[in-house]
Amino acid sequence: MKKECVAMLLAGGQGSRLHALTSHVAKPAVPFGGKYRIIDFPLSNCVNSGIDTVGVLTQYRPMELNAYLGNGQPWDLDRSDGGVHVLPPYMREGEKGTWYKGTANAIYQNLDFLELYDPEYVLILSGDHIYKMDYSKMLAHHKEVGAACTISVLEVTLEEATRFGIMNVDDHDTIYEFEEKPKHPKSNLASMGIYIFTWKKLKQYLIADEADEKSANDFGKNIIPAMLNAGEKLVAYRFKGYWKDVGTIDSLWDANMDMLSPENGIDLYDPEWPIYARTPTKPPLFTGSSAKVSHSMLTGGCNVNGTVENSVLFHSVTVEEGAKVSYSILMPGTVVKTGAVVEYAIVAENTVIGSNARVGAPPTAENNADWGIAVVAQNLKVGDNAIISPKAMITKNVKGGDVK
Amino acid sequence: MMNKLHGIVFAYRSNPNLRELTQPRNTCSVPYGGRYRVVDFMLSNMVNAGITDVGLIVHTNYQSLLDHVGSGKDWDLSRKHGGLRILPPFSYADKRESLYRGRMDALAGVRSYLANIRQDHVVLAGGDLAVNLPLREIYASHIKSGADITAVCTATPKGAPHSCDYFTVDSKGFASDIAIHPETPSGCESLEVYILSKELLLNLVDYCSAHNISSFSEGVLSRMWGQLKIHVYIHDGYAARLQSVSGYFERSMELLDPAVRSQLFVPERPVKTKDQSNPSTYYGPEAKSTNSLVADGCIIEGEVENSILFRGVKVEKGARVSNCVLMQGTTIQAGAVLKYTITDKNVRVNAGRMLMGHSSYPLAIAKNEIV
Numbered sequence: 097m098k099k100e101c102v103a104m105l106l107a108g109g110q111g112s113r114l115h116a117l118t119s120h121v122a123k124p125a126v127p128f129g130g131k132y133r134i135i136d137f138p139l140s141n142c143v144n145s146g147i148d149t150v151g152v153l154t155q156y157r158p159m160e161l162n163a164y165l166g167n168g169q170p171w172d173l174d175r176s177d178g179g180v181h182v183l184p185p186y187m188r189e190g191e192k193g194t195w196y197k198g199t200a201n202a203i204y205q206n207l208d209f210l211e212l213y214d215p216e217y218v219l220i221l222s223g224d225h226i227y228k229m230d231y232s233k234m235l236a237h238h239k240e241v242g243a244a245c246t247i248s249v250l251e252v253t254l255e256e257a258t259r260f261g262i263m264n265v266d267d268h269d270t271i272y273e274f275e276e277k278p279k280h281p282k283s284n285l286a287s288m289g290i291y292i293f294t295w296k297k298l299k300q301y302l303i304a305d306e307a308d309e310k311s312a313n314d315f316g317k318n319i320i321p322a323m324l325n326a327g328e329k330l331v332a333y334r335f336k337g338y339w340k341d342v343g344t345i346d347s348l349w350d351a352n353m354d355m356l357s358p359e360n361g362i363d364l365y366d367p368e369w370p371i372y373a374r375t376p377t378k379p380p381l382f383t384g385s386s387a388k389v390s391h392s393m394l395t396g397g398c399n400v401n402g403t404v405e406n407s408v409l410f411h412s413v414t415v416e417e418g419a420k421v422s423y424s425i426l427m428p429g430t431v432v433k434t435g436a437v438v439e440y441a442i443v444a445e446n447t448v449i450g451s452n453a454r455v456g457a458p459p460t461a462e463n464n465a466d467w468g469i470a471v472v473a474q475n476l477k478v479g480d481n482a483i484i485s486p487k488a489m490i491t492k493n494v495k496g497g498d499v500k
Numbered sequence: 501m502m503n504k505l506h507g508i509v510f511a512y513r514s515n516p517n518l519r520e521l522t523q524p525r526n527t528c529s530v531p532y533g534g535r536y537r538v539v540d541f542m543l544s545n546m547v548n549a550g551i552t553d554v555g556l557i558v559h560t561n562y563q564s565l566l567d568h569v570g571s572g573k574d575w576d577l578s579r580k581h582g583g584l585r586i587l588p589p590f591s592y593a594d595k596r597e598s599l600y601r602g603r604m605d606a607l608a609g610v611r612s613y614l615a616n617i618r619q620d621h622v623v624l625a626g627g628d629l630a631v632n633l634p635l636r637e638i639y640a641s642h643i644k645s646g647a648d649i650t651a652v653c654t655a656t657p658k659g660a661p662h663s664c665d666y667f668t669v670d671s672k673g674f675a676s677d678i679a680i681h682p683e684t685p686s687g688c689e690s691l692e693v694y695i696l697s698k699e700l701l702l703n704l705v706d707y708c709s710a711h712n713i714s715s716f717s718e719g720v721l722s723r724m725w726g727q728l729k730i731h732v733y734i735h736d737g738y739a740a741r742l743q744s745v746s747g748y749f750e751r752s753m754e755l756l757d758p759a760v761r762s763q764l765f766v767p768e769r770p771v772k773t774k775d776q777s778n779p780s781t782y783y784g785p786e787a788k789s790t791n792s793l794v795a796d797g798c799i800i801e802g803e804v805e806n807s808i809l810f811r812g813v814k815v816e817k818g819a820r821v822s823n824c825v826l827m828q829g830t831t832i833q834a835g836a837v838l839k840y841t842i843t844d845k846n847v848r849v850n851a852g853r854m855l856m857g858h859s860s861y862p863l864a865i866a867k868n869e870i871v
Contacts, residue, residue, distance in 0.1 A: 130780030131796070169573070170775065356782070364779035365799065372777045379765040380534030380795040380808075381781065382758075389789055393780035396535070396796050408780070 099149050099178060101235055101292075102215040103142045104206070106199055107135060107223035108155030113344045116473040116489045117444055122154065124223030125161040126348070127427045127445070129355045129364065130393040130408050132373045133164060134342060137228070138221045139171050139180070140371040145231040147219065149178035151209055153202045155195060158184060170374040183209060198313030204302045210295065218298055220291040220315065226351050227288075227339040228362055228369050234333050235292055244297040244328040245320070247271065248290035248335050260286035261316050263332045271330040274320050285332055288339055291315065297328065338362050345489075349442060349469045352408045352425045356391055378411050386417050402432065410445075419449075424456070427474070440486060444474035450496060455484045505639050506619040506698070507546035508607075511539060511627040512559035512600050517744040520844060520866040525564035528627035530742055531827045531845070533755055533764070533771075534808050535795040537568050538742060539627040540773045541764075543584075546623065547575045548769040549635035553582035555613055556627065557606045559589055559599055568774055575772050587613055602715035604708040611705060617698050624701075624716070625693040630751070631739035632766050633693065638733050642695045647731030650695040651675065651721075653688035655736045658751075660743055665690040665717050667732050675730040680717045688732060691739055692716075737763035749842060749862040752808050752825045756791055778811050786817060795828075802832065816851075823859065841865065 111123030118126060124135035135152075142150050150173060154161055161182075168180035183206050187193035196202035203210075203220070210218060217238065219231055229248070238246040249263050257278065263285045264273040275281070301319050305311050311318045323330055338361050342348040354361030364371060378397030383389060388403040397412035402419035409415075413426045416434040424438045429446040432438055436449045441456035449455055455478065456470030457463065468487030472478060479496030488500050511528040521530050528539040539556075546554055554577055558565060569575075572584030589600070589609035600606040603624070607614060614622075621642070623635060633652065642650035653667055666687040668677035679686055694716075696704075704720055713719030721730070738760045740751035754760050765771060778797025783789060788803040797812040802819035810828040815821055818835040826832070830843045833851040840857035844867040849855065853871050857863035865871060 131778075170777070365782075365797070370777050371779070375775070377770045377772045379761065379771070380793045382756075382761070382793050383789040383791070385791045387790055389783040390787055391785045392783050394783065394794070395780040404783075410780075 097177065097213060099213040099215045101147055101217040101219055101231075102210060102213050103138075103147050103150045103219040103221055103231075104203055104210075105135070105138055105142075105150055105152045105221045105223055106202060107152050107161060108158075108196055108202065109222075109224060110156040111224065111343060114348060116471045116491050117345075117348075117442070118157070119473060119491065120157060121160040122157045122223075123343070125157075125164055126342075127410055128226065128342065128348075129352060129371075130395050130410055131364075131375060132371060134226065135161070135164075135223045136171075136371050136373045137226050138223060139173070140369075141227075141229050141231060142219075142221075143171050143173065143372065144369055145229075145235075147231060148173065148175055149213055149215075150180045151183045151206060152180060152223075153183050153196065153206065155185060155202075158182070164374055166374065171372045178213070181209065198311075198318075199315045200302060200305055200311075200319045201313035203298075204306050204313070207299065207302070210299075215295050218293050218295050220289075220293065222289045224343050225289065225339060225341055226362065227335075228337065228371075229290070229335060229339075230369075231290075231292075234290070237333050238292045238294075238331075241268075241331050242329065243292075243331040244294050245323055245330045246292045246333050247320070247330065248288045249285040249332045250288050250335055250339050251284050252286045254281055254284055257281035257284050257286060262286060265332050269332045269334065271324065271332055274316070274324060276316055285334070287316065288335060290335075297323070345442065345469050345471055349425060349440075353406070353423070355408065356393060356406065376411065384417070387415075402434075423458070433480070441470040441472065441484075443472045444476075446474055447472050447476045447478070449478045450480035450482060452480055453478050453482045453484070456488075457486045459486075504620045505549065505551050505635070505695070506617045506622045507542075507551045507554035508614075508622055508624050509539065509542050509546075509554060509556045509627040510603055510606055510625070511556050511562065511565055512606050513628065514561050515628070515743060518742060518748060519745050520864040521742075521745065521748060521842070522561075524561075524844075524867045526558070526561045527742060529562075529565040529568050530628075530748070531810055532630055532740070532742065532748075532752065534793045535811055536630075536771060536773045537565075538630055539565065539569070540771055541630045541632065542625050542627050543569070543572075543575050543577070544769070544771045545625075545631070545633045545635050547577065547772065549639065551623070551635070552577075552579060553585075553618060555585050555587050555610065557587045557610055559606070559609075562586075562588075570774070574774050582618065585613065600714070602719075604705065604716055604719050605714040607701070607705045608709040611702075611709070614698070614702060614705060620698055621695060622698050622701050623693065623695045625691075629691060629693070629739060629741055630764065631691060631735065632737055632764050632769055632771065633691075633735055634769070638693075638735075639695055641733055642731060645673065645731040646729070647674065648696060648700060648728040649720075650731045650733055652691045652693035652733050652735055654691055654739045655688070655734050656739070657685055657689040658739055659689060659741050660747075661685045663743065665692070665721070667730070669732045669734070673731055673733075675732050678717075678721050678725065678730075680722055688734060690717075691735065737766075740764075745842070745864050746861060749825065749840075749859075752842075753806070753823070755793055755808065756806060761793075776811060784817065787815075802834075810845075825862075844869075847871070 107124040111118040173180040381398035384401035395411040401417040402415040410428040433451040435452035472490040483499040514526040571578040577584035667675040668687040670676040781798040784801030795811040802815040816834040819832040829846040841863040
């Protein structure tokens, strides 16, 4: 039962900034990149890195995420020893159970789970980032330098640094200070929200943190500063490569577009580091005789007879003849009827865009100030000839001819 | 109720008329329909009807089939009890070394497995038939008919008459005559899918074994004619048999017709296959893709029309592919032109090459070849 390293994946986030897309699912379960959900990236990274025991901490809207993870088979995590475990908050004897109060509290509430596997190291991950990373190299670094905690960091510009948790390090990349969203950053090393802790140390700090009633029970705000103050060895592990937080509509759209250009984003076609997903069985996609498809990704079960450019289409999307889709993300089962135009938009699952409707628009000199990606939530009907303006977030059916 | 039906899939035959396509595999694991192996259809038919126990009878050239079906987990057939069993000729080896001559030979080869079947009824079917059968409904009609055997026939004949059986059906749905491998077809073409009781099956296997009868059609249907009550179920959906290279090509091209696809890919009875975790298919800025069926994981930067592309096919810039079937992992390099060509797995057509077959005689390039 003993494992060297157990991963704990924080997947309870609501993703309120994605709200039209997360009204029914937790953020990690939001579809991404044509075939995946966001959580597939950290999960596949675990498996590819040789980590076979993963606890997934859920809280907000867990149903779809639970169903998606199932027994973990698509990720080869259906193990008799280890595998994937969904860990929701729970009731306790004699006291009221609580929701996960913060990231650190979520781990604290699952001390029993970790003790079951008695690991040497614990890898803390979050379920809202798109990247490929070999955690085994990070773990090797952690062991080599004898750190209590290793934090994966990305070099960003000083301008971007104001939006991240920033690690200030010495010449050996040992962290001496952590600043959350500093106004005047001293370093450009941004935390990626990926931590490896020596379990004995972490356990000690989690217990102490829980005893402190003023604590927000958060890794960045409480645990890391506490460890620094106590003089523990915290080191930065520099990651090079693609990494994107997809917590906003714009970043989610951007990251999807990045997948169209492997040289800019992640090479999803690389057999050395596959990203696994649970996908329904669909026949091959069909492009009809009037289809025009360029610089786009299409998935099984799609039926395209219109024009698709610079877009990402998930499985079973229909684009009828005379319809046009550009710079957009169409999630599974979306239908774009004849004559409709969908531009710079995200359309969620099974939504139908009626004939000659318009969703979103390209940015222009005039609309630049309030332009943005249009979002239509799942299972909706946008009526014929309706117009949905850029930056709109549609969460209810739109009648034919309406302008939103 | 459905747990009373057991599936037997015959996967022992390599049809030599499929030439290059059956060199590395038997007919059941020939890739078909963009992302499937032919055997996926019958396995899915069984699973979709609630069948939990399936025996897959193999004899030779089945390494590719084993790779494909694995433990059966992609069909939910990896079970604690029952599930998928691969059946090489275990009880037959001491009697004869050669290939199975027919289905009764094959069944005799796995006699001890048949004796242990947990269900009362058995469906016998070829693994080389692409069809989406409502087996649940067929089983119910078998029970209702009170017949000894139900034979599934197609309303739209597709096979070559000299290798098919035909039933003449009376007004009550029972067979009144049978023609085995006739010169000219008469009646309904048999899909060689049969439902019968386990008890009858075992009796037939023992009888045929004792009388050195190898074929189900000749030994059972013909010889026992008059003793057995045969009910005919006519399936009006699409059915494809792969009997030759040109036949394979025609059956493939028929899939470009939406009406055919809607009969073969029925949403409530999905065709399951091995999961390979491919990403979506990428179309480049200059790509053209019309009237084509394309599986996931392809990278298309050239032009594709009237074609079927399996998973992970690459069509580089300036390459032109029309009326082709490109199997998994095929790479068509820049500027190459292909017409009426079937490329087997992992074929590479180098830059600028031109390959032209004809609709009546498509070119077939064997697995792993480099042109």
